[in-house]
Amino acid sequence: MYEELLQKQKRIAVVGLGYVGLPIALEFARHFRVIGFDINADRIAMMKQGEDPSRELESAMFCDKDILFTSDPDDLKQANFFVVAVPTPVDDYKVPNLKPLQRASEMIGKALKPGDYVVYESTVYPGCTEDDCLPFLEEQSELTLGRDFKIGYSPERISPGDKKRTLTTIKKVVSGSDAEALEQIAAVYGSIIKAGVYKAPSIKVAEAAKVIENTQRDLNISLMNELAIIFDKMGIDTQEVIKAAGTKWNFLKFTPGLVGGHCIGIDPYYLLYKARQLGYDPQVINSGRRINDGMPAYIATKLLQMLLKKDKNPRQTKVLVMGLTFKENIADIRNSKVAELVRELMKYSINVHLVDPHASPNEVAHEYNLTLMDGPSNKYDAVIAAVCHDEYKALDISYFKELMNGQPILLDLKGMYAVREDDGVEYWRL
Structure with a gap:
């Protein structure tokens, strides 16, 4: 597989072009023929113009890349090595929502051919790739793992x-459904990851390591x-x-704060779910x-x-x-605990103004039904500096x-x- 990809006889498809998928797709496109797929046609249109919808990558990253951006599932039939980088959220009850993974697996299953590879990058609980995703691949393709195609898991490590710690500078964990799959997957990722790859002994070990x-x-x-x-x-x-x-050499300098985002705020619920x-x-x-x-409730109180x-x-x-x-x-406003803090303040009928120089007002309105102001006014009773x-x-x-x-x-x-005490400000910090 690796040699055929390198000679551009076969293609890589990256399914899901968010914070994880787009960087990996563009890096692969330096060396291989790549299909970048996302179900959001508006996002695809932006990428075709060299614009990252997540505003993480510069437009120069899109230049001179062998990549086809598409929202048409039929285009996936041209690929032979599939990388799945779709979201893995939880629902309102903190239960893993596998629908994005399942839909992606169904879609890839319809495009799967003998000899193909499917590698998952989305954060999941141990066993999810083989127990929850593989059945969709086999059912839709009418193919059998091992005999007809191979799978793997390589957890994302995007920050x-x-x-400084960009995609290619962070060691990548890889795993495969058998020894041959592991070597081929390691070769594909090893071609772009300067820090090298770590070959996990099984898919479940790689899944567990990530979570x-x-x-x-x-x-x-x-x-x-x-x-x-307490303090x-x-x-x-x-x-x-x-x-x-x-000042002690073995003290770990973690600090208190709001824990939002996808990685820390969501992923532990996947392990909790599986354990239960x-x-x-x-x-x-x-x-x-x-x-x-x-x-958030503690700070509001x-x-x-x-x-x-x-x-x-x-x-x-x-x-x-200040900051969302x-x-x-x-x-990135995903799973923002600042949004929860704002709602907690509103429970006390406090009039809250919200600003952030990086967040999109439209995304904030859509995701949280909150209004992001262009800038602060004055005569506030208090200010909360929430993001650094x-x-x-x-x-x-x-x-x-x-x-x-x-x-x-x-x-x-x-x-x-x-x-200072003589600054005339009532000051509090975590």
Whole structure:
């Protein structure tokens, strides 16, 4: 397979061109003939013009690439090596929603031919590729794994907004349904990943490795969030505690905060779901999720207490929230915990203004039914600096005082600002 792809006798198809799929498709297109498929025709139209709908990649990345962008499933029949990079969300009850994976598998199954390969990159629980995706491939193609085609799993390791740790500089885990599949898949990915590939002994091991990467980060942050709650009750600055503890060589410097996005905020639920299917209810993972999911309500309650302490009626207050994206300097608003914070504030009838220099107003309106303002006004009772965008890090306390009324309150969720007691601002940070 690898040699035929390299000689451009066969094609790679990347199904799903979001934050994960588009970068991998463009990198493959440096060396191979590629079909970039997405069900969203509007996104495809933008990519044909050299524009990344996610606003992560520069237009130069699209130049001189052997790639066909399409939303027509029939075009997939021209491919022989399929890479699946569709979303794996959860529903309102935190249960994995496999419909995007299933639809992609059905679509590829209709295009599958003897000798083809299918590699999944979407984050799932161990066993999902073979137990939940493979049946759709076999049913639609009327082919049999091993005899007619091969599958693999290579978990994505895209870090949105990170300009140093890019796709090709991060070691890639690969796996295959048999020894031959593993070698061929490793060769294909190895041709673009400068950091090299790691050959996992099985698909399930590769799936498990991915899901625990994010679960581990989730748990570490949940510990710091719980400590922040405890230290706040003690009147201790959590950031100062972390600085002091960080002088020990083996202390891990995680910090408290809102845990949004897809990787940390969603992926642990896939492992929780699978464990419960097997009759085990995870205690530690579930506790970490509960703490992190509860942080928006905790912060909203903290602000309410600060407003009441200043004899301010929440119904008559106006609060500015700065930043909505799930991390700094990106446009990604998926699973934004800031949006949940805004809703929690609105429960107290607080008038909330929301700004973000990177987020799309249309996407915010569509995803959260919230209005993103062009810029802040003034006479706010409080300001919440929620995301550490570069534009916000450059601000000083005088800027915030000018935005607020005579009793200013600043909630600095990322610890961006140094505030003195004589600055005349009621200051709080996680």
